[in-house]
Amino acid sequence: MAKGNLRELFLSGRNSPRALPQRYLLHGRYTIGSTLGEGGFGITYRAWDERENCRVALKEYMPAGISDRVKGSGEVSSGKDREHFEKYMDRFLEEAQIIYQYRGHPNIVEVRHLFRENNTAYYAMEYLDGSDLRHLLQRQPGLRAGWEDLKPVFSQTVHALRTVHQSGIVHCDISPDNIVILRKNGQVKLIDFGAAKTRIGGMSTQIVLKRGYAPPEQFSLHGDLGPWSDIYALAVTIYSCLAGQLPPGAIERLSGAREKTLSELGVRPPENFDERALQKAMALPVKDRYQDVGVFWSELTGEPVGRESGRGTSGSAAAKSRSLILLGRTGIWENERFRPEPILYAGKKAQCLIHFPPGIAGIGDVHFRVWSERGKLFLTDMGSGCATYLDYKKITPGLVYELRPGSGIRIGENQIFEVMEL
Numbered sequence: 001m002a003k004g005n006l007r008e009l010f011l012s013g014r015n016s017p018r019a020l021p022q023r024y025l026l027h028g029r030y031t032i033g034s035t036l037g038e039g040g041f042g043i044t045y046r047a048w049d050e051r052e053n054c055r056v057a058l059k060e061y062m063p064a065g066i067s068d069r070v071k072g073s074g075e076v077s078s079g080k081d082r083e084h085f086e087k088y089m090d091r092f093l094e095e096a097q098i099i100y101q102y103r104g105h106p107n108i109v110e111v112r113h114l115f116r117e118n119n120t121a122y123y124a125m126e127y128l129d130g131s132d133l134r135h136l137l138q139r140q141p142g143l144r145a146g147w148e149d150l151k152p153v154f155s156q157t158v159h160a161l162r163t164v165h166q167s168g169i170v171h172c173d174i175s176p177d178n179i180v181i182l183r184k185n186g187q188v189k190l191i192d193f194g195a196a197k198t199r200i201g202g203m204s205t206q207i208v209l210k211r212g213y214a215p216p217e218q219f220s221l222h223g224d225l226g227p228w229s230d231i232y233a234l235a236v237t238i239y240s241c242l243a244g245q246l247p248p249g250a251i252e253r254l255s256g257a258r259e260k261t262l263s264e265l266g267v268r269p270p271e272n273f274d275e276r277a278l279q280k281a282m283a284l285p286v287k288d289r290y291q292d293v294g295v296f297w298s299e300l301t302g303e304p305v306g307r308e309s310g311r312g313t314s315g316s317a318a319a320k321s322r323s324l325i326l327l328g329r330t331g332i333w334e335n336e337r338f339r340p341e342p343i344l345y346a347g348k349k350a351q352c353l354i355h356f357p358p359g360i361a362g363i364g365d366v367h368f369r370v371w372s373e374r375g376k377l378f379l380t381d382m383g384s385g386c387a388t389y390l391d392y393k394k395i396t397p398g399l400v401y402e403l404r405p406g407s408g409i410r411i412g413e414n415q416i417f418e419v420m421e422l
Contacts, residue, residue: 007031007048009024017413018062019043020074026049027117030124031057040064041092041148041194047124055127056112061092061120089121091194096123098169098193106380106400107160109180109191128191130183134176137241142257147270151301152239152399153181156188157234158297164190165227165293170197172225175213176241183383189397197225216250216284228289231296235281238300243267253284272302310314367411370403377403377419386411 015022015035026030026047033046036057047058062069066081066088078085093114102108113124131151155180164171171178172195180189213233217223232250239262240246247259259282262269268274277300283289290296298304338420368388381388381397388395389410395401401410409417 001092007053011184016088018069020060022044024074026058026074026122029117030056032058038054041088046127049124052344056124057127058122058124060122061089063088063119067120074118075120078119083116093121095194095196096121098196101167102163104371105160105208106371106382106398107156107188107190108163109189115276128180128182128189130181130189131301132177132191133179133181133237136181137176147273151190152186152396153179154234155297156400157190157292160188160190160236161227161230161293164196165230169193170225170227171230172218173210174197174230174237175210176237177210179237182398185397187380187382212240212246214250215286216254217286221302224286226286226291227293228286228291229288231281232283233291235278235296239278239282242270247282250284269375274302275299286322368409379403379409 015032015040018038019035020026020032020043022034022186026032029051031048031050032065033048036044036046038271040063042062043060045058045060047056047165048054049056062076063085066085067076067078070077071076073140096111096114100111103110103112109128110126115136134173149265157174161171161174171190171193173192176347178190180191182185182189185320211232213236215229217225218229239259243260243262244267245265247253248257251294253259261279262275277290277296280288281290281296290299313373332367336397350374360406368379369387370377370379379388379390379395380399381395390401390403391407403419405419408418409419
């Protein structure tokens with residue numbers, strides 16, 4: 001489909017009276033399309049980036065009850081409630097800034113542009129062509145899904161949460177609604193940081209929760225929030241996907257309600273799945289839960305997560321003691337020579353996208369992504385049509401793999417990159 005036709009298709013639809021009108025040009029750059037959703041704090045639109053000639057999702061700060069659209073314009077009016085309007089707009093901007101710091105991470109939605117206009121604020125994000133986990137489950141008979149399908153989804157979610165927690169952020173809204181699976185390659189994106197707290201171990205300043213998934217400390221203005229809070233919600237999400245139903249909520253459990261095990265619900269626990277780890281992650285007292293999401297995942301599945309746990313000095317010490325580099329090799333594809341630029345990759349860049357040269361029919365542009373975190377290199381396949389192989393084994397698109405010295409990466413039948421240690 002031609003880009004022009006795609007643009008027209010993307011902008012089609014109808015918006016509510018509170019939303020910006022169709023084809024409104026915002027910031028001289030974004031042409032507004034139909035709405036993706038409207039919540040208590042804002043409106044999210046499909047939009048077309050005229051500068052980059054691509055689709056984006058655009059979020060507008062437009063809090064219900066204290067703001068309205070000035071008739072005949074795009075301006076937002078806050079009336080007499082300007083103090084609350086400004087307060088919550090600061091929170092909206094903080095959400096964008098939180099997500100922006102993770103740009104380049106394969107499993108966290110990317111914020112690209114933050115700006116003010118129309119007496120309010122906006123930020124543009126990558127457009128996610130996929131479906132959230134909740135809608136995918138609704139298509140399953142009995143609202144259940146098999147562990148083999150779910151495991152790659154939660155593996156990527158864990159990787160995203162590890163990164164978020166290590167930078168001092170608690171997401172505070174983990175649920176099937178906020179785990180998006182891309183249609184093209186099964187890659188997972190963690191979204192909606194609107195409830196996120198920016199200080200691990202800090203107290204909540206407002207109650208933002210999703211009933212059924214939220215841990216007990218999130219119901220209190222003085223709750224002690226930390227990675228353990230996201231681990232609780234993640235465990236509930238895993239439980240609900242396998243069981244086809246939510247366990248009793250935290251408040252009901254505090255009042256004596258008991259959650260049934262998967263076995264009691266007639267669900268046979270998957271192979272190499274430790275249900276005791278799931279129950280520990282959903283413990284009501286904070287001290288009885290896992291404190292690190294990687295440890296939880298390792299004990300649940302029996303598989304390492306490929307990274308040292310905690311926020312200690314091991315990662316930074318590794319970065320000081322050695323440097324891993326990715327060395328490009330020459331390969332052949334359909335009788336044309338593939339000449340990647342030599343990459344001396346020592347963690348100075350946030351990401352590295354591997355491309356084939358232009359002009360090769362039927363071959364996609366981006367194949368896999370390599371990035372550095374705390375002195376280590378990681379790899380994920382971005383949906384390559386000819387597959388990515390790590391040490392002669394085909395890797396699963398979207399999953400995260402740690403690269404070690406001596407590892408070889410190839411596309412198709414040609415090994416073209418080698419990981420080396422300096």
